[in-house]
Structures are given as structure tokens and as C-alpha cells.
Amino acid sequence: MGLIIYLDGQYVEEEQAKVSVFDHGLLYGDGVFEGIRAYNGVVFKLKEHLKRLYQGAHTMGLKINETPEEMAQVVTETCRRNDLTDAYIRLVVTRGKGDLGLDPRKCAKTTTFCISATIKLYPEELYQTGLELITVATRRNIAEACNPRVKSLNYLNNIYAKMEANLAGVPEAVLLNNEGYVAEATGDNIFFVRDGVLYTPPISAGLLEGVTRNCVIDLAKKRGIEVREVLFTRMDLYTADECFLTGTAAEAIPAVKYDGRMIGTGQPGEITKMLIQDYRDYVRNAGDGEKI
Incomplete structure (x- = not known):
């Protein structure tokens, strides 16, 4: 049936x-x-x-x-x-x-x-070992053309980027906006950690305001972690201590390599692992939603 x-x-x-x-x-x-x-x-x-x-x-x-x-x-x-x-x-x-x-x-x-x-977007082992990311040539849609804040059925922008990731043999890709700043991954928002501070692009960078993104920001603040929503470039990810992605399907998953460069130690970082566990505990125990 x-x-x-x-x-x-x-x-x-x-x-x-x-x-x-x-x-x-x-x-x-x-x-x-x-x-x-x-x-x-x-x-x-x-x-x-x-x-x-x-x-x-x-x-x-x-x-x-x-x-x-x-x-x-x-x-x-x-x-x-x-x-x-x-x-x-x-x-x-x-x-x-x-x-x-x-x-x-x-x-x-x-x-x-x-x-x-x-749904299972990624194998469980990648939540332990981390993803490899690449920058793709495809740029994020500009707001004046097809606003990324609208989660529309017109998903070719994301699909083109995913195809580039597939051709490169990596599980996920990072899209830059038209000005060259990091926007988001093909279906997830992106975060990085440097010196204990958590960074993520602002909505104005051209990204979907993720429900999981906002939840993780709240969880980080509850931990006393400083969160900064700022524009940043690929170099900031190259030199980050930690990196991870968030999305409804993916939940929260570490990234350990970007454009062939190791991020931090090349292993999921402590803040990343802590926030991933906090998110998993929250969704399983908080009851923040509607009962079935």
C-alpha cells in the first residue's frame, strides 16, 4: 500500500x-x-x-x-x-x-x-566525519530577478549548483552572490566558527531564511556563544576553525574541507558538535510544534 x-x-x-x-x-x-x-x-x-x-x-x-x-x-x-x-x-x-x-x-x-x-539526505557517517564543499560557478539568484527569500518551485539555480558538485565528486556546493560574498549551499544555510564566535551570512546576502538556521542561532545564544550575521568571502571559510551547514532535511552537519583546503583540524569542531547535539536534543524533546 x-x-x-x-x-x-x-x-x-x-x-x-x-x-x-x-x-x-x-x-x-x-x-x-x-x-x-x-x-x-x-x-x-x-x-x-x-x-x-x-x-x-x-x-x-x-x-x-x-x-x-x-x-x-x-x-x-x-x-x-x-x-x-x-x-x-x-x-x-x-x-x-x-x-x-x-x-x-x-x-x-x-x-x-x-x-x-x-528522507535521508546524507549518510550517517558524514555527520561524524564531515562534508567536503566546493565553490561553484553558478551564482545565487539576485533578489531583483528571483528572490531567494521566496522558497519557490523554480529551483534551477540550486539544481545547477548541485550538478556542479556532483561533477566534482563532492556532496555539497557553496554559492556566492553576485558581489562575490558567500550566500548559502544548494539547500542549506552555512555557518563558520573563528575564535569562538559563530558567523553566518545575513539575509541580505541573498539566501533563504532557514527555520533550522534561526533555531541554531537561538541555541548558540543560549550557550552564550556570540553570533554575528555578516558578509564574508571564501577566504573566511578557508581560514575558519570550524564550519557546518543547517537545513530541515540535513538538520545540522559539519563541513571539514572547502575548495581542497582543510577547515581547521579537518575534523568536526567542538562548537559544531555541541550545537549539532543541542539541535538534536531540542527537536526530540522540546515539542516546539503541532502534535500529530
């Missing part, structure tokens, strides 16, 4: 979860989405994810059929129907069915679907 999918007001078998070939989410990447996690029967930071979803939709002029309260129920009910207490949830809203032209006014109503399944 397959998964149960929410699709426009109904819960259907995955084989029946179909959208039109005229849906502008498919034809043009016109839509928004969220990746959300559930731990121990609680959908983690659901309010924060829904806030970002609705803000992105509003920015794009998408009118979501469901209210935020209804959407929260959609997410939890999809998990229940699939008997999942630990899950990766993909919530998607597209422009909906239209014609072959670009005009969004031809799409009468948006399409919403929700998938509750599982």
Missing part, C-alpha cells in the same frame, strides 16, 4: 494524486513549497514554516485556498493517515491549472498537495 496524499481537499492514494499537465507549477515552476520535519509525534516549527509559505505566496501573488489553520490540520492529518510520527513533509502550493501561456490570470485557483514520507 502506498502513501496517502492530501490533494485539494481530499486524501487519496499516491497513485491517484495527480495534477494537470497544464498546472503552472509544472509548466513554469510557478509555486511555493516547504520542507517540514516531524519528530516524536510533533511537527517541528510548523507555525514558522507556514508563515514563510504564506509570505512567499503573498509575494508571488498566489492566493492559497486553505487558511493557515486549515493548512496546519492538513499537515498533521497527512502524517496521521500515513501512521508517521517521524517524517519529512513536503507541502506544495502551485499557481494551478492554466493554459500554455505565462499569464497567471489564466489560472483560476491554486493547487495544494501535501506529502508525508521519510
Whole structure:
């Protein structure tokens, strides 16, 4: 038996979860989405994810059929129907069915679907030994073209960068913004540590304001670690003591090599390991979300 999918007001078998070939989410990447996690029967930071979803939709002029309260129920009910207490949830809203032209006014109503399944982005050994990163030629989208703060279905920028990482034989890539400052990885935010201070790019650098990113910043401050959101270049990562990435699917994972250069000792650093453990403890025990 397959998964149960929410699709426009109904819960259907995955084989029946179909959208039109005229849906502008498919034809043009016109839509928004969220990746959300559930731990121990609680959908983690659901309010924060829904806030970002609705803000992105509003920015794009998408009118979501469901209210935020209804959407929260959609997410939890999809998990229940699939008997999942630990899950990766993909919530998607597209422009909906239209014609072959670009005009969004031809799409009468948006399409919403929700998938509750599982995901494993990296093998467990990399959480112990750390990732190798490279800088790629692909630059992060500029805000005036396709604003990275909107988590849209138009993900080619990230996919191009991931393809470059694959060709180089490394698991993850770092994108610079148009001015040459570090923005983020293909699907994760980036942090580094120097002299006990935690650094991460500001939102204005051209990145998605990650829910996991913000959570780790809060956890670091609770530890008394100074956090600075500043612009920085590749050299700052070359000379860092520690480095790690954060994201909903990846959670928090160390990086130990960048553009062929060892970061720090070449092993996950103490602050990195501490924050990774703090994050794992928090998501498993805090109950910061909606119960399934």
C-alpha cells in the first residue's frame, strides 16, 4: 500500500494524486513549497514554516485556498493517515491549472498537495566525519530577478549548483552572490566558527531564511556563544576553525574541507558538535510544534 496524499481537499492514494499537465507549477515552476520535519509525534516549527509559505505566496501573488489553520490540520492529518510520527513533509502550493501561456490570470485557483514520507539526505557517517564543499560557478539568484527569500518551485539555480558538485565528486556546493560574498549551499544555510564566535551570512546576502538556521542561532545564544550575521568571502571559510551547514532535511552537519583546503583540524569542531547535539536534543524533546 502506498502513501496517502492530501490533494485539494481530499486524501487519496499516491497513485491517484495527480495534477494537470497544464498546472503552472509544472509548466513554469510557478509555486511555493516547504520542507517540514516531524519528530516524536510533533511537527517541528510548523507555525514558522507556514508563515514563510504564506509570505512567499503573498509575494508571488498566489492566493492559497486553505487558511493557515486549515493548512496546519492538513499537515498533521497527512502524517496521521500515513501512521508517521517521524517524517519529512513536503507541502506544495502551485499557481494551478492554466493554459500554455505565462499569464497567471489564466489560472483560476491554486493547487495544494501535501506529502508525508521519510528522507535521508546524507549518510550517517558524514555527520561524524564531515562534508567536503566546493565553490561553484553558478551564482545565487539576485533578489531583483528571483528572490531567494521566496522558497519557490523554480529551483534551477540550486539544481545547477548541485550538478556542479556532483561533477566534482563532492556532496555539497557553496554559492556566492553576485558581489562575490558567500550566500548559502544548494539547500542549506552555512555557518563558520573563528575564535569562538559563530558567523553566518545575513539575509541580505541573498539566501533563504532557514527555520533550522534561526533555531541554531537561538541555541548558540543560549550557550552564550556570540553570533554575528555578516558578509564574508571564501577566504573566511578557508581560514575558519570550524564550519557546518543547517537545513530541515540535513538538520545540522559539519563541513571539514572547502575548495581542497582543510577547515581547521579537518575534523568536526567542538562548537559544531555541541550545537549539532543541542539541535538534536531540542527537536526530540522540546515539542516546539503541532502534535500529530
